[in-house]
Amino acid sequence: MERIEELRQTYVGKTVKIINMEGEPQYSGKIGVVKSVDDIGQLHGSWGGCAIQPENDTFEIIKEEK
Numbered sequence: 001m002e003r004i005e006e007l008r009q010t011y012v013g014k015t016v017k018i019i020n021m022e023g024e025p026q027y028s029g030k031i032g033v034v035k036s037v038d039d040i041g042q043l044h045g046s047w048g049g050c051a052i053q054p055e056n057d058t059f060e061i062i063k064e065e066k
Contacts, residue, residue, distance in 0.1 A: 007054065008037045015063035018047060022056045031062065 011034040021027040032047030042051035052059055 004037060004039060004041055007041055007043070011043055011061075012037060014061045016043075016045070016047075016052070016059045017062045018052065019058040019060065021050060021052065021059075024050050 018030045030047040032045040034045040036044045
């Protein structure tokens with residue numbers, strides 16, 4: 001649970017750009033705000049229906065929310 005809380009602290013509220021989502025090429029280049037992190041560490045946000053898996057997908061923070 002410590003890892004999950006760290007992910008929440010790091011990403012919730014941040015705007016991210018998906019560089020590569022494993023198995024979902026249509027998500028490359030999408031931008032959205034991270035809304036939540038689930039109990040297995042996937043990031044959910046406003047970019048669409050698929051969650052980012054930090055250990056498998058490539059993405060970057062492009063904007064820090066205040």
